[in-house]
Amino acid sequence: MSESKRIWATLDPFFEPGPVLGRKVANTKFLRALLAVDPCDEYRFFLGDAGQADGLRAHVRKIAPDMLDAGRVRVLDRRELPRLLATEPVHCMHLSDCITSQPHAAALRNRYSRDIFPITGTIHSLSYSTFGTQFLRHLWAGTTRRDAIVCTSEPGREAVQRFFDWLRQGYGLDPEHFPAPQLARIPLAVDADELCPTRCEARSEAGSQGGPVRLLVFGRISHHSKMDLLPLLRALHRLVLAGMDPATVELVLAGWVDDGDDFLPTLRDLAANVGIPLTIAARPSEAEKVALFRSADIFISIADNPQETFGITLLEAGAFGLPVVASDYDGYRDIVVQDETGLLVPTIGPDSTPDADLLAPLTYDNQYHLLLAQRTVVEIPPLAAALKTLIESPDTRRAMGAAARQRVLDHYTWAGVIKQYAALWDGLWREPADPAPLRTMHHPLAMPYGTLFGHYPTRTLDPATLVRAGATGEAFYRGRDFPMLYSGLAGTIDPDAARKLVFLARKSVDTSTLIRKLVEAVPGMDQDSATVHILWSLKHDILERI
Known part of the structure; x- marks a missing residue:
């Protein structure tokens, strides 16, 4: 744990309106207890829906307004994850359900985060017929000893283990090459002070x-x-x-x-x-x-x-x-x-x-x-x-x-349960995890869109492709033209980096050289991001192929 600030992260709001169900009640209570016990310095919610974000902010305003005002609770766009994981260390990521996004969150972490931080997710109901597929996603080479599924009961823990045994048997997967997350056991809880026996x-x-x-x-x-x-x-x-x-x-x-x-x-x-x-x-x-x-x-x-x-x-x-x-x-x-x-x-x-x-x-x-x-x-x-x-x-x-x-x-009690989670996250940091072999490891159930659909366009961007700045690019560089940057691309396209592309492509240059120069010129830029910037610039007439 080398980070100076302990950042707790999640992809879930832990707050859902609607019918009263055990899962929803447990998640809402978990959130309130987490912010009350306050084991971390900052809490970041990377959400994919504006309505969820607004609902969560309103809920946190009721239960922890000071933390919201101080910026210790932040609600962010999920598309910001790659950039923020690459620039700021995270102490742990915890998901409200282990069957939704946990394996793909691990793949994102493996690619962008400097450190392999713990990722945990909790079980709820386990018996839905689609869950075999969901648990299969956990069995892949990018799973580390710092990943854990939190089982709320011993029978639940055994059921998850039986899932993995059944899947490995059915698909012929050996545990060495298809590891599973660790199985921790932490129960749910109640607010004992609120639920007190004052019967007459x-x-x-x-x-x-x-x-x-x-x-x-x-x-x-x-x-x-x-x-x-x-x-x-x-x-x-x-x-x-x-x-x-x-x-x-x-x-x-x-x-x-x-x-x-x-x-x-x-x-x-x-x-x-x-x-x-x-x-x-x-x-x-x-x-x-x-x-x-x-x-x-x-x-x-x-x-x-x-x-x-x-x-x-x-x-x-x-x-x-x-x-x-x-x-x-x-x-x-x-x-x-x-x-x-x-x-x-x-x-x-x-x-x-x-x-x-x-x-x-x-x-x-x-x-x-x-x-x-x-x-x-x-x-x-x-x-x-x-x-x-x-x-x-x-x-x-x-x-x-x-x-x-x-x-x-x-x-x-929820206070006791949150302390068990904090101990789990600290303990997972002590497990071995080598980031090097994980960096380019693609999750087998995450669709490789470029591979699957690369034949749709006339051509793909080749390292030898020659490009140069066009008239629109020159105007953009000098502040006389403003390309459209759609909502949702803020974490993907950096206009300053696009301006540097214009400068670097004043004369015709092959994309391989241009990628290398942009990576050198922009702190935090990698080859993939540089490629995206070149394609975006071609799309918006900032660059042109020659």
Whole structure:
């Protein structure tokens, strides 16, 4: 780490408006915590969309206005990356999702940056049918030991490793020539101070005083993309049939609901058949969400869908001091300590899925996720037993809830998570990385446009091509003509360099010599950029071929 200023960079805004999804919430919270903990000197967001840039600036204005005013948070055009990477050292680049741009960001870094700085990206949902291609991009010779995928859970880390093993086997790729990024494990987190358990005594003593025990499910209410809630109602029906008075419990389902979802009436009918009061709180506000958690006694999440990777709602429940009944599935088993912070319900799944494997690339994601979820079993008898244990014992609920909150405070606060990221970025700098063989290495899945389409024009620019400054070039050099420099080319074309071209081409000169002289005349200019300037100057009549 030779840089004097620690610059944190990204290609993502970490702020997305729209429907409330776990990924969006996690990214927004990460950004706020990053700027609050403030492990770097400057934060640069290289965005590709003006609307994103405006939205991010407005968001940062709310959460860290002083940093924005001081220029410590900068929102830049992504096309500026080559120039800025070549001129200013970067401490690290972190992406909000590892499957979008991470390998191509590494290729850009390898080409332009003096130092091979760490590049990291976080996993979210891993089960979309296109992700095989996305992970294949990570397997290339330009991946270094300073590149890492941040896995939020141990099952998620194993899934990513299985991706790489499967791809290498299928394409015959040996690990030595097709390395993968390192796999680090850093969890998501919650704001434990904001999500505090200030439930009233009457609520916390529910059940022991004869009031109903409130069971809360919070998340996407979707049987095809989150969890099938029918096993929960079947488990409650078992308890009623075994003698539990249905009036002793009430069920609250809350979270994102799709417009026109025809599954909600089915849930209402099943709850009515069981005799258990059911409340559905669709798309609650943040204040309503807090009230729902504070009024609950038991939190339930029986995820059965491979879209789930971590389980941030379980952390939220723990922060509110709630015991959890959860499926023993994916990242849930990282969060819940059995018999201490909650109860895990055994699950059964398939060891092969040939029909879904073939259909997934040809169907919508909700269709193949439903196929997969419906063959993933959350065992109903153990689910009923877990619910019975907590419904009948206020002392157990209280003890598990207190332990759950303490676990969140110890392991899942955003301040603690940001410190883990800072330690990761520093640690990756200690990994070996030789920039020399990486400089001209082209990513095999980045289209080489010049090679693919070089036959479209009449000719390509040959080193022996003779050019000279024309009348327009002379006028431009003397300030009497002003060629059009389109928006978006500011980081590609330097008008001062173009003026030097006119001076260097006062007499006819071959492009090879002209490139060499321009590289010598303009600090930071390389042969590729010099070639671009010559072609641009020919296009705008500043130079002409002879």
